[in-house]
Amino acid sequence: MHQLVNPPPFAPDVKFTPYWWDRTPRPALPEGKLPGAVDVLVIGSGYTGLAAALQIARGGRSTLVIDAGDAGFGCSTRNGGQVSTSVKPGFAELARRHGAERAAGIVREGQNSLAWLGEFVAAERIECDFRIAGRFHAAHNPAQYEMLARRIATQPKGLEVAAHVVPRAEQHAELGTDAYYGGVVYERHACVDPGRLHQGMLERVLEAGARVVPHCAATGMRREGASFTVETARGQVAARQIVVATNGYTGALTPWLRRRVIPIGSYMIATEELAPEAMARLMPRRRIVSDTRKVVYYYRPSPDGRRILFGGRVSLSETEPRVSGPRLHADLSQIFPEIASVRISHSWLGFVAYTFDQLMHIGEREGLHYAMGYCGAGVGMASYLGTRLGQQVLGRAEGATALDEVGFQTRPFYRGNPWFLAPSVFYYRWRDRRAGSDR
Numbered sequence: 001m002h003q004l005v006n007p008p009p010f011a012p013d014v015k016f017t018p019y020w021w022d023r024t025p026r027p028a029l030p031e032g033k034l035p036g037a038v039d040v041l042v043i044g045s046g047y048t049g050l051a052a053a054l055q056i057a058r059g060g061r062s063t064l065v066i067d068a069g070d071a072g073f074g075c076s077t078r079n080g081g082q083v084s085t086s087v088k089p090g091f092a093e094l095a096r097r098h099g100a101e102r103a104a105g106i107v108r109e110g111q112n113s114l115a116w117l118g119e120f121v122a123a124e125r126i127e128c129d130f131r132i133a134g135r136f137h138a139a140h141n142p143a144q145y146e147m148l149a150r151r152i153a154t155q156p157k158g159l160e161v162a163a164h165v166v167p168r169a170e171q172h173a174e175l176g177t178d179a180y181y182g183g184v185v186y187e188r189h190a191c192v193d194p195g196r197l198h199q200g201m202l203e204r205v206l207e208a209g210a211r212v213v214p215h216c217a218a219t220g221m222r223r224e225g226a227s228f229t230v231e232t233a234r235g236q237v238a239a240r241q242i243v244v245a246t247n248g249y250t251g252a253l254t255p256w257l258r259r260r261v262i263p264i265g266s267y268m269i270a271t272e273e274l275a276p277e278a279m280a281r282l283m284p285r286r287r288i289v290s291d292t293r294k295v296v297y298y299y300r301p302s303p304d305g306r307r308i309l310f311g312g313r314v315s316l317s318e319t320e321p322r323v324s325g326p327r328l329h330a331d332l333s334q335i336f337p338e339i340a341s342v343r344i345s346h347s348w349l350g351f352v353a354y355t356f357d358q359l360m361h362i363g364e365r366e367g368l369h370y371a372m373g374y375c376g377a378g379v380g381m382a383s384y385l386g387t388r389l390g391q392q393v394l395g396r397a398e399g400a401t402a403l404d405e406v407g408f409q410t411r412p413f414y415r416g417n418p419w420f421l422a423p424s425v426f427y428y429r430w431r432d433r434r435a436g437s438d439r
């Protein structure tokens with residue numbers, strides 16, 4: 001879609017860090033000396049790692065969380081804060097692969113993760129602007145609108161979600177644009193300030209007695225009998241159990257997992273503040289928004305309702321926020337031409353993890369407990385599966401999920417460098433463009 005504008009539409013004080021970090025600066029945590037031994041070492045301090053650590057520490061085990069960067073350096077403080085049911089393949093596809101019973105279980109896990117997050121932030125009193133905003137999922141051509149409407153009318157029995165169609169004639173009540181052909185509102189989908197959510201989880205984890213050490217990459221690991229010795233940037237630590245919570249940042253430390261996740265850059269911008277009348281016209285219901293393009297756009301108002309936060313996948317090969325910002329801005333301007341002159345205040349990116357079967361995975365292999373592969377939709381799911389993972393580490397029955405023992409696939413010759421991605425994104429972008437003009 002994007003046509004580049006010149007000069008780049010950056011505000012003079014543009015920041016190339018997430019919008020969320022202004023309100024929630026990166027936490028200052030004591031770094032100090034690592035303990036020589038712990039019961040459980042959690043590698044990665046995003047939602048997955050913290051949610052697991054919360055369960056484990058409350059279960060009475062000594063728990064150390066480490067991160068290569070600041071706490072929450074990865075996607076968990078960089079995302080759009082849209083909370084959905086996360087599971088991408090539909091029931092029919094899942095039933096074909098796994099049988100009807102398992103498929104229904106997996107779809108329900110998606111629904112559970114959405115409901116669970118609302119209950120969790122309320123129970124833990126985490127102030128993160130959680131709001132059941134509803135998602136407007138917009139059709140980028142008439143055929144997609146028909147498909148969405150059909151899907152809503154024929155939801156599998158027992159797995160129905162609250163949703164209604166919005167024909168193009170009524171679209172302006174949802175979104176001030178003519179760029180779409182109507183869409184569907186998923187009524188229970190929600191939004192949060194992801195930085196606040198992460199900070200709240202971090203505080204609960206510290207209160208539970210776990211230690212969280214930033215700038216402490218795990219660089220090597222060996223198994224000795226029933227336990228592990230892990231080399232880190234701050235020395236060695238022995239652990240009886242390990243949780244790997246590295247998602248799109250999974251690296252050479254865990255080659256088996258690295259062969260199973262495909263890291264993909266996801267990019268966002270925040271606009272400067274808009275006039276209240278413009279926000280009311282463009283996003284009258286303050287919903288979160290996504291569209292039916294294969295190379296999807298997702299956007300929403302900021303929690304204070306003054307800016308638009310706009311995200312998507314912009315590049316065939318990975319790029320950086322100075323390049324991605326103007327591209328996203330050009331795409332946003334095609335949806336809302338009236339704000340083409342509004343500038344970018346923040347431009348940033350993070351790495352999400354896709355999988356070959358488009359499902360997230362949780363399990364244990366050779367003593368390493370893991371949950372990852374949220375395919376770009378992990379705000380609810382990473383927090384939920386991280387919780388289940390923590391319960392599994394404690395050996396508790398409530399940790400069981402419908403995703404357990406769903407085989408975690410790789411492909412021959414794939415070692416963690418997604419060489420096949422550039423052509424496929426190129427193809428999808430071309431297809432989106434054709435489908436968009438196929439009116």
Ligand SMILES: Cc1cc2nc3c(=O)[nH]c(=O)nc-3n(C[C@H](O)[C@H](O)[C@H](O)COP(=O)(O)OP(=O)(O)OC[C@H]3O[C@@H](n4cnc5c(N)ncnc54)[C@H](O)[C@@H]3O)c2cc1C
Binds near residue numbers: 049073074084217245
């Ligand atoms: C721009 C963007 C927008 C997004 N928008 C949405 C959205 O609107 N809704 C949604 O549901 N999802 C969204 N996502 C995806 C979502 O943010 C992720 O699925 C989720 O945060 C994953 O959490 P995690 O804890 O598993 O991984 P992360 O938060 O990425 O954490 C992994 C951590 O592991 C650490 N690490 C890696 N290797 C090591 C090592 N060897 N030693 C120590 N630490 C290590 C990394 O430093 C990192 O902090 C978005 C992602 C991005 C980037």
